[in-house]
Amino acid sequence: MLIRLGYDIQFEIPAPVAIVALVHVFPTRVPDLQEPDVLHLEPDVPVREFVDVFGNRCSRFLAPKGRIRLSTSTLIKDSGLPDVVPTDVRQLPVDELPAETLQFLLNSRYCEVDRLNHIASELFGHIPEGWDRVQAVCDWVHQKVTFGYFFARHTKTALDVYVERNGVCRDFQHLAITFCRCLNIPARYVTGYLGDIRIDLPPSPMDFSAWFEVYLEDRWWTCDARHNRPRVGRVLMAVGRDAADVAITTSFGQADLANFTVISDEVPEG
Amino acid sequence: MLIRLGYDIQFEIPAPVAIVALVHVFPTRVPDLQEPDVLHLEPDVPVREFVDVFGNRCSRFLAPKGRIRLSTSTLIKDSGLPDVVPTDVRQLPVDELPAETLQFLLNSRYCEVDRLNHIASELFGHIPEGWDRVQAVCDWVHQKVTFGYFFARHTKTALDVYVERNGVCRDFQHLAITFCRCLNIPARYVTGYLGDIRIDLPPSPMDFSAWFEVYLEDRWWTCDARHNRPRVGRVLMAVGRDAADVAITTSFGQADLANFTVISDEVPEG
């Protein structure tokens, strides 16, 4: 299966401002690319790349005054298979977890492990460990939280979502991630392209799509408390502790979003 | 100048629990050690070490049921010079900052950049950039916040400190760090030993001492909004985005603090 990926993000810049963008596919997906994955900038200012502590490919540049446009169009090969549902994988005791997964058990900006731990125990402490417990978390969040763009606000935390019971993609994942961490299951936030999704929204910088991953047995597994069913065509872009780490763009000064279009469409092969 | 360093931390463990401890001196200070810096455990359970994404030397072990004691005693050589006050260093525009400092401009659990940015601009936007601005942040926090152990709570964030105007060491630093980040100055949280400090406190896991560092011109500089004057004898242990990253001990289950003693005493040379 082939997926056409692309975005067109435009900002109005009142004064020169540094921007960091996480708009490339994650290194693990680079072998699947059928066309180059290049960030085009108009005007064509210099871009420097770096890899952050999570392994994400980041781009930084100085946006000049005026309109700036970030765009790409690329093609990626995908298995076309839905997310795996690993019903029989084992939850490792913390002591057996790989060291690099431990940071995904800790508090982060939007995932207040220290404030939700009592609640998580009460809701999920009786569910068998492992995938069952992760599934129970996703089911709970999916059923209890109402989706709506009107409910988005960029300071919303997992506790806010638990209390307010509404939000956008990222809010669903933040709450589920926090519950998992409270239960000693490493969980990390993911941004990426998700098939069928085409968003043309003017307001504030929206993540492409967000889901999360849990570490069980010997690897990370895809979870999605927003959709809560296996999906086809996810293309991972970046991972982090929560949305603070993997914002599509972070501007260190004023940058007013003027356009935001994301494309992720299946295209006929050959 | 020689400093005797040590700690004696004891927990009562109701059921086996994984613990991660950040109790070693930071790699940059290893050359100054005059005696080995070894984590002693009683009972003597196996310890595995790893280095986290911030370069901290971390120890992990499975604490068995019963009392467990973490302790060390070591000796370190110190310049005996007070913290440098770099009055003439330049604040780099974000675009010129080293890539690895950028994460210290972002939101983290206890440092809500996204909630304090308007406030930071209003309070410090008129101060000249660079060290003056950092000093103004430290002065403000030092003058406005009242120190007291009674005001400690482990979920307290920079915004809470701004509103409540009281706290312990870590709270002073969290607020100052957040202000710096809002002003596009990379700032990171530090734990360590601080000369003259001897704490024998029963209550909850306390950090040794906390201060912070800002990145100006070409390196990290020591700051301390709690004491707000140059000090002698700091021994850096760990750095992170905030206290969530560098807790002295993180236990993934119940562990009741039974003793907490830290020693940092100047000793005669030779």
Next chain:
Amino acid sequence: MLIRLGYDIQFEIPAPVAIVALVHVFPTRVPDLQEPDVLHLEPDVPVREFVDVFGNRCSRFLAPKGRIRLSTSTLIKDSGLPDVVPTDVRQLPVDELPAETLQFLLNSRYCEVDRLNHIASELFGHIPEGWDRVQAVCDWVHQKVTFGYFFARHTKTALDVYVERNGVCRDFQHLAITFCRCLNIPARYVTGYLGDIRIDLPPSPMDFSAWFEVYLEDRWWTCDARHNRPRVGRVLMAVGRDAADVAITTSFGQADLANFTVISDEVPEG
């Protein structure tokens, strides 16, 4: 000057639910009514009236399953004069305030006096007491807070507004009220009709318009941090400590807003 007042509020009711409505003009304006101020209900269920502790005329009824419509149309005589700007009135020391104004110095749901008092002193403590200080509060809130329906959420408090710097009418007033209380100036929340305003919005129950009053010298004076200039044609409906006390409608169970229209139009006399 004559003003045609009216509203048409509709709810979809999934199961019978008790509703309290504060939709009448305040007792002080009853002498100005040129037509009766009657709450019409369709279907025509019985309404009982009561006066709450603030002197507001409240209506209560049991809404049956299905659509319910609350409406009125009435005519009121108004002076046509803009809000008075009492530049020379004196701020009474708390000890001289009438006892019944003291409750408007206290904390309430959306006005956290206990969390904003340090901030209020810093921002306004140097301004001369009395109207000047009130005006400084209104100026600050008016200039710093951005209006937008997208920013509305019913749990938003004064501290949230101070931090987020955006909101709707009620948010502007909540922040200004809280600052005034912090400065020992009694301040109360007001709902009412405001000339020129015609709102046809589907989303969630919106207050008609909101402003506030401060007690200086010997009476309550009208203030409005949202518009921050004298207006003509305010018709007071209800007063309280904050929006929690004077919601246009409070339903004690599910009631989905299906229509909300408010009319407040000047009409030719005679």
Next chain:
Amino acid sequence: MLIRLGYDIQFEIPAPVAIVALVHVFPTRVPDLQEPDVLHLEPDVPVREFVDVFGNRCSRFLAPKGRIRLSTSTLIKDSGLPDVVPTDVRQLPVDELPAETLQFLLNSRYCEVDRLNHIASELFGHIPEGWDRVQAVCDWVHQKVTFGYFFARHTKTALDVYVERNGVCRDFQHLAITFCRCLNIPARYVTGYLGDIRIDLPPSPMDFSAWFEVYLEDRWWTCDARHNRPRVGRVLMAVGRDAADVAITTSFGQADLANFTVISDEVPEG
């Protein structure tokens, strides 16, 4: 049964400040007084009394610079019977509640009905209405929340208590009150003397004791989520929506607590 009641509250006053004190027994208990219930002030500044909207007897005075002492000693007759446990009383539908009880269903400063309603439904929605449900609320709060003076902070709300699971008297009651209101049971906060209780604490202004009342069938009933068992010798002083309404003392400026002693002792009759 006779109970000796008294208090000795002292403040250090840096500059003259208005104070309101709610230190008298509630009007319903006046007939039981065997000795006058007089507020003594040293120095003997004039006191004015007023009754607030909740029917509480309030005292106001201007405290001069220096030390001020509030004290009383009085004697009251008590039935000596424990709190009634009205297992068979009926919970009125909101539509049948007396109008004056409706305000005790609303949001207030420390009782965020709008943030805890989902949680209350999930925890208690399946329990039969009426006393059973109130008892379930008290049981839950009593079991889940840990008592400790170290956990006191005056800005702590019901949601904070739900999340942090610790607090003092008032915190237990705030959470239980909020749950009851979410369940459409009018609930109000109470301060008073409670037999066996003798507190000599230096820190911050503490309420004497706090409990709450719910309105079921035809009257208010005593509840106490802190002790959660019938007690003898409660002497009601004041009622309100939450602790903001009935602080023992409210000072409108700085007043540093220097002593706080409360006495409530059974004494032999005759």
